[in-house]
Amino acid sequence: MASSALSNLMLAIHEKKTSSVDLYRPLRNYITFTYSEREAQLLEDDLETLNQLRSDVERVPDPSPSARRDLLISYYKALCLVETRFPISPEKHHVNAVSFLWHDTFKQKQKATQQNIHLEKAAVLFNLAATYSQIGLGHDRTTVDGRRQASHAFIGAAGAFAYLRDNESTKASIGQSSTTVDVSVECVGMLERLMLAQAQECVFENTIAKGSTPGVCAKIARQVGIYYEEALAALIAPPLKDHFEKGWISHVQLKAALFYSEACYRYGMELHEKEEIAEEIARLRSGSSRLAEAKKSSRGAPAQLIEAMNKLEASISCNLDRAVKENDRVYLMRVPSPASLSPLPTFSMVKPMNMTEILDASKEKMFAILVPDSSAKALSRYTEMVDDVIRTQAERLQQASELTRVRLKEMDLPDSILAVDGHSTLPADLREDVEAVQISGGPASLEAELQQLRDLKRVNQELLVHTEELLQKEATEDTQFRSQFGTRWTRPQSSTLTKNLQDRLNRFAANLKQAGESDVKIERSVRENSALMSILDRRPIESAIPSLAKPMMSLDATEDAIVGTLKQSLRQLENLGAQRAGLEDMLKEMKRKDDILPKLMTITGSYEDMFRKEISKYDHICEDISQNIEVQEQLLRQIQVHLFYVFPCSFAPTYLFYVFPCSSASREKCYNQIQAAISKYREIKENVNEGLKFYVTLQDAITNVKQQCSDFVMTRSIQCREMIEDVQRQMSGLSFQDRRNSGPYPSVHQPTATSSPPPQETHNPSHPHPQAPYYRPPEQVSRPGYSMPPYGPPPPYQAPHGQAPHGQAPHGQAPQPYPPQAPQQQQPPYPSWQQGSYYDPQAQQPRPPYSAPNPYLHPPQPQPPHQGGGYYRH
Numbered sequence: 001m002a003s004s005a006l007s008n009l010m011l012a013i014h015e016k017k018t019s020s021v022d023l024y025r026p027l028r029n030y031i032t033f034t035y036s037e038r039e040a041q042l043l044e045d046d047l048e049t050l051n052q053l054r055s056d057v058e059r060v061p062d063p064s065p066s067a068r069r070d071l072l073i074s075y076y077k078a079l080c081l082v083e084t085r086f087p088i089s090p091e092k093h094h095v096n097a098v099s100f101l102w103h104d105t106f107k108q109k110q111k112a113t114q115q116n117i118h119l120e121k122a123a124v125l126f127n128l129a130a131t132y133s134q135i136g137l138g139h140d141r142t143t144v145d146g147r148r149q150a151s152h153a154f155i156g157a158a159g160a161f162a163y164l165r166d167n168e169s170t171k172a173s174i175g176q177s178s179t180t181v182d183v184s185v186e187c188v189g190m191l192e193r194l195m196l197a198q199a200q201e202c203v204f205e206n207t208i209a210k211g212s213t214p215g216v217c218a219k220i221a222r223q224v225g226i227y228y229e230e231a232l233a234a235l236i237a238p239p240l241k242d243h244f245e246k247g248w249i250s251h252v253q254l255k256a257a258l259f260y261s262e263a264c265y266r267y268g269m270e271l272h273e274k275e276e277i278a279e280e281i282a283r284l285r286s287g288s289s290r291l292a293e294a295k296k297s298s299r300g301a302p303a304q305l306i307e308a309m310n311k312l313e314a315s316i317s318c319n320l321d322r323a324v325k326e327n328d329r330v331y332l333m334r335v336p337s338p339a340s341l342s343p344l345p346t347f348s349m350v351k352p353m354n355m356t357e358i359l360d361a362s363k364e365k366m367f368a369i370l371v372p373d374s375s376a377k378a379l380s381r382y383t384e385m386v387d388d389v390i391r392t393q394a395e396r397l398q399q400a401s402e403l404t405r406v407r408l409k410e411m412d413l414p415d416s417i418l419a420v421d422g423h424s425t426l427p428a429d430l431r432e433d434v435e436a437v438q439i440s441g442g443p444a445s446l447e448a449e450l451q452q453l454r455d456l457k458r459v460n461q462e463l464l465v466h467t468e469e470l471l472q473k474e475a476t477e478d479t480q481f482r483s484q485f486g487t488r489w490t491r492p493q494s495s496t497l498t499k500n501l502q503d504r505l506n507r508f509a510a511n512l513k514q515a516g517e518s519d520v521k522i523e524r525s526v527r528e529n530s531a532l533m534s535i536l537d538r539r540p541i542e543s544a545i546p547s548l549a550k551p552m553m554s555l556d557a558t559e560d561a562i563v564g565t566l567k568q569s570l571r572q573l574e575n576l577g578a579q580r581a582g583l584e585d586m587l588k589e590m591k592r593k594d595d596i597l598p599k600l601m602t603i604t605g606s607y608e609d610m611f612r613k614e615i616s617k618y619d620h621i622c623e624d625i626s627q628n629i630e631v632q633e634q635l636l637r638q639i640q641v642h643l644f645y646v647f648p649c650s651f652a653p654t655y656l657f658y659v660f661p662c663s664s665a666s667r668e669k670c671y672n673q674i675q676a677a678i679s680k681y682r683e684i685k686e687n688v689n690e691g692l693k694f695y696v697t698l699q700d701a702i703t704n705v706k707q708q709c710s711d712f713v714m715t716r717s718i719q720c721r722e723m724i725e726d727v728q729r730q731m732s733g734l735s736f737q738d739r740r741n742s743g744p745y746p747s748v749h750q751p752t753a754t755s756s757p758p759p760q761e762t763h764n765p766s767h768p769h770p771q772a773p774y775y776r777p778p779e780q781v782s783r784p785g786y787s788m789p790p791y792g793p794p795p796p797y798q799a800p801h802g803q804a805p806h807g808q809a810p811h812g813q814a815p816q817p818y819p820p821q822a823p824q825q826q827q828p829p830y831p832s833w834q835q836g837s838y839y840d841p842q843a844q845q846p847r848p849p850y851s852a853p854n855p856y857l858h859p860p861q862p863q864p865p866h867q868g869g870g871y872y873r874h
Helices: 024-034 037-042 044-058 065-085 117-138 144-167 169-173 185-209 214-235 246-273 277-295 303-331 374-410 415-420 428-439 443-488 499-537 559-593 597-602 607-643 652-659 664-731 737-742
Strands: 100-103 111-114
Touching: 024 037, 024 044, 037 044, 044 065, 065 117, 100 117, 111 117, 117 144, 117 169, 117 185, 144 169, 144 185, 169 185, 185 214, 185 246, 214 246, 246 277, 246 303, 277 303, 374 559, 374 607, 428 499, 428 664, 443 499, 443 664, 499 664, 559 607
Parallel strands: none
Antiparallel strands: 100 111
């Protein structure tokens, strides 16, 4: 799509017009009446600034759209501050001397007058969006950077319209006798879609300029069309149906059709590369039909837009004719109906700009000393004080819990005490790993998975053998007939046609052999590590942890008393932890119920005094927290004293080792064994999964080759019968005169006028793949390159210096057909065999998926001593 052709075919919105309004005197009178003359004098500068902003908005727009945009943003923020301090309405004690009048931007004779600040805010937002659209239209969209800036401006316009729709449109129309259509929810929603369409259109033009793939271009173009279609749906429905000029509707309708057809054109290019000719034909026909229908209602549309549609229609027609010819001569596919086609894929690159931060007035200083909402501000300050108390106490509780956990771990508690009663537990992370292993089946399930590997390997071997037998049988028959008929049997030998197939089958066999060696290593690893992994089948897993033995010796006959005291202290610590959680919940619940707003509304004294009184409600909970932490410290000291009672200079685990041999050391050893078993199980499991994946993938690949071999054998069989009949006719002296002049198969090289067309082959329904014909017309129609669309940027794919763009000839040279054809050579008999997917003398077929590097096929790397390693991973 040539950018220059459409550089002026986007829309900008004009601003709404208004009448003069004096804000200074009514607002000053309200301040004097409601507050005092002193506040009115202090706010003189703010009132004059506000009045000047309104005067600037009233005058003719500034020459610079950017300056106009900044003015409208500043005035909107000022209106937000006015709204919270000056109630503008017809009521007696409100600002009732201010009325706002605004004209409809699309029908100037329609106007609305309201004593409502929401109409003023809605009109300012509308003008802000219009200014953004004018900024976008003003950028030079013949350059990449210009289109990027224009897209950003249109996104800003869409964001302003969306903000207007969500925040002010409804408020401006509630309870009012009149309002204009242009600020209605329906109208601003339509304009938002229109701005997004133009922003996405700029992105599409840049995408073409960057040389993106046809598939990407098709997705972006289709989203442009959808945005235009959404805008068109709103334009032709009430209340906008009769509100806009016909030129608007015609423009949007043509753009919607243009970009739908553009998407079909680009998507058709991608389909042609994939050789999906039938769907390409259907898509191109759908796009052409849409263009033809839209041109019927193009009266009054700009000439440039009509020209762009004509160029696109010509490009679609060219590609359609080529695809139809190729399908009729080569592919013979059934073209689906347009109704059966799935929707074109889309990709949106734009969204409305978030205007919340841009229009946020919370940091503005205007009318800062005028605080009619003093109670709300006081409540906010009190809430901050309460939050600070809760945050401080929550940090103390968290630190206390963490201190307890660390101190007990240092003393090997409570694991040592639990082991005395045979209630040992695993660490949480280790338990989760064991549970995951057991859920997946555990080591006991490995044998079944190994059997699956064996079965899959057997299936692949059988498929491979059967495929090789098909080719061998066909080759044997060809050899027999060649011996029988001698030089009359001019058909190419089977070995020359099946070389690639045989090479692929040989690679499959090698892969199967290597995979079998890997399977053997897996089975050996399972056998060697079965004893190690058997611990994972223990249920519950805690039964595998050794219990503490009875004391080997009694040091002072106080072991039982020490253990009992330790258990009691641990239970108390547990209770203190639960109490801390309850205290934190009490703080949050008290804050939720703490509502002092009624008191703030009636207070006449100092806020500080009331704050100190109210915040004291939280003191008793803070005291409970302090007491909880203090009791915890005492318990931890008592536990340490008990552990060091016998050996005051020794560490606690040392004491427990003398009293209870095989305590922490045996448990640590068990933990390490479980961890090692998990690691080995995961390693074997991963290798087995890789093997299963490999065999499934290989089976698909062999099945695919087997189908090709079956097609090859069937086609060779048909050719064999025809050739036998022809040879027999020659031997009986019944050949035609044209055959004596041009060889046994004139249809391959020189078809004559008397030659009858070749008989149609009967397709076997059991083989859905199209059969390669053995007859090819002598003249092949070259496939011309895709022509560039008429409305993209100047050539989107700039070729390097000295090279021509795709599908074009270099300067000074004749244009070449696409794709380029090899020089004419004498064709051997039955040249169609050199066009099948199984014949490639240069071995230029794409690598099959199963030949890609697969960790399952790699031999194992040597492992360091005492370290496990995967058999299929480097």
